[in-house]
Every structure is written in structure tokens, then in C-alpha cells.
Amino acid sequence: MSAAAEPVPTSALKILQTYCVVDADLRILWVGRQWDEFALENGGSKAVANAVLSKPLDQYIAGEAVRQAIRAMIRAVVTHHHELSIDYRFDSPDVMRRFRLTVQPMQGDRVLMVHDLRDAQTFATPHLLQHHDETAAVAKCAFCCAMRAPGGSWTPVETWPSPHPDTVRPTICPTCEERIEGALDAARVGRKPGKPIVGGFGP
Numbered sequence: 001m002s003a004a005a006e007p008v009p010t011s012a013l014k015i016l017q018t019y020c021v022v023d024a025d026l027r028i029l030w031v032g033r034q035w036d037e038f039a040l041e042n043g044g045s046k047a048v049a050n051a052v053l054s055k056p057l058d059q060y061i062a063g064e065a066v067r068q069a070i071r072a073m074i075r076a077v078v079t080h081h082h083e084l085s086i087d088y089r090f091d092s093p094d095v096m097r098r099f100r101l102t103v104q105p106m107q108g109d110r111v112l113m114v115h116d117l118r119d120a121q122t123f124a125t126p127h128l129l130q131h132h133d134e135t136a137a138v139a140k141c142a143f144c145c146a147m148r149a150p151g152g153s154w155t156p157v158e159t160w161p162s163p164h165p166d167t168v169r170p171t172i173c174p175t176c177e178e179r180i181e182g183a184l185d186a187a188r189v190g191r192k193p194g195k196p197i198v199g200g201f202g203p
């Protein structure tokens with residue numbers, strides 16, 4: 001069974017924190033020195049640097065839509081040699097965290113992926129540690145943390161009625177799909193990335 005198919009902690013993008021260099025085949029060539037610290041802190045002992053080098057990045061991203069979005073970003077940067085950036089939210093059970101992902105072109109069809117923590121706030125009440133399951137009823141956006149129950153609408157974490165589901169299906173909400181398209185378009189034509197998103201970002 002591949003790692004992506006197993007239920008993993010809800011940090012869909014956990015393995016992408018800090019720095020990594022990826023080639024056009026999405027193989028991880030190098031990771032920054034904070035990588036192990038972050039992987040271990042987030043329960044990813046299988047994801048420490050020695051274990052991930054030369055592995056496909058795909059293997060560490062949960063959710064097909066999320067994998068496709070990351071692949072599209074890397075491809076756009078390799079093809080057009082323009083930087084791309086997008087803000088996303090990636091919480092731990094007790095801290096809301098906002099990050100910016102910047103994908104920078106390097107020589108030889110490689111890209112540098114940089115994740116900057118921009119904001120962190122402790123929740124008044126910690127949430128459950130959520131696990132990923134591609135068959136879970138509740139969908140969760142890997143970019144803004146909003147959730148959607150079957151037949152419901154996308155709801156920010158803050159207004160989701162308690163209790164939170166302990167298992168979620170990682171995907172991308174329509175609002176974030178639009179933001180990703182905007183970032184891809186900007187990279188294609190070499191436009192400056194859009195305005196940074198401040199405050200809550202979600203549907």
C-alpha cells in the first residue's frame with residue numbers, strides 16, 4: 001500500500017513545510033534542515049529527511065485533487081520559469097497556522113519550494129487530530145481547512161458545529177481552486193503574484 005493511501009495525520013501538506021528541492025519528475029532532491037524537526041513534531045517519523053530523499057513528492061500529499069494542484073504548480077514554474085506563490089492554512093489540533101508556499105524556478109528543471117509560517121494563533125479549544133481517509137464523508141480543503149459534509153456547503157473551521165469529524169477526505173474547495181488558478185495564470189505570464197491574503201481565508 002502506498003503511503004498516500006494510508007490514513008495519515010491531517011497535515012496534508014506537512015511534508016512540504018520548510019524547504020525542499022524537487023525535479024520535474026517530482027522527485028525530492030533536497031530538504032532544508034528544519035525538515036526533520038517539523039516532520040517529527042507532526043508525527044511523521046516516516047517522513048524524516050533520510051526517508052524522503054529521491055522519493056516522489058506525490059507520495060507525501062494526501063488527496064488526488066491536492067496532488068494535481070501541486071503538480072500543476074511545479075509544472076507551471078518549470079515551464080515558464082516564473083515564481084509562483086499561494087497562501088494556505090494548515091492547522092495543528094491546537095494552533096491555527098497560515099503559511100505561504102513559494103515555488104521558485106531553479107536551473108535544470110528543478111524548483112525550490114519554500115513554506116513560510118506567517119501567522120499562528122492558539123485555538124481557545126483544541127480540535128481533534130484529524131486523519132485522512134479518501135472515503136471519509138466530510139471533505140476538507142487542504143488549502144483553507146474549510147470542511148463540507150455531504151449535501152452541505154463549505155464551512156470554515158471556526159463556524160463548523162462541534163464536534164469536528166476525526167476523519168476527513170482531503171480535497172480543494174472551489175474558492176481555493178480559483179486562487180490556485182489565479183496563481184498558475186500569474187506564473188504563466190510572469191505577472192507578480194496576487195496580493196497576500198490576510199485575515200481569514202476560506203470560502
Ligand SMILES: [Zn+2]
Nearest residue numbers: 141144173176
Ligand atoms: Zn479552500
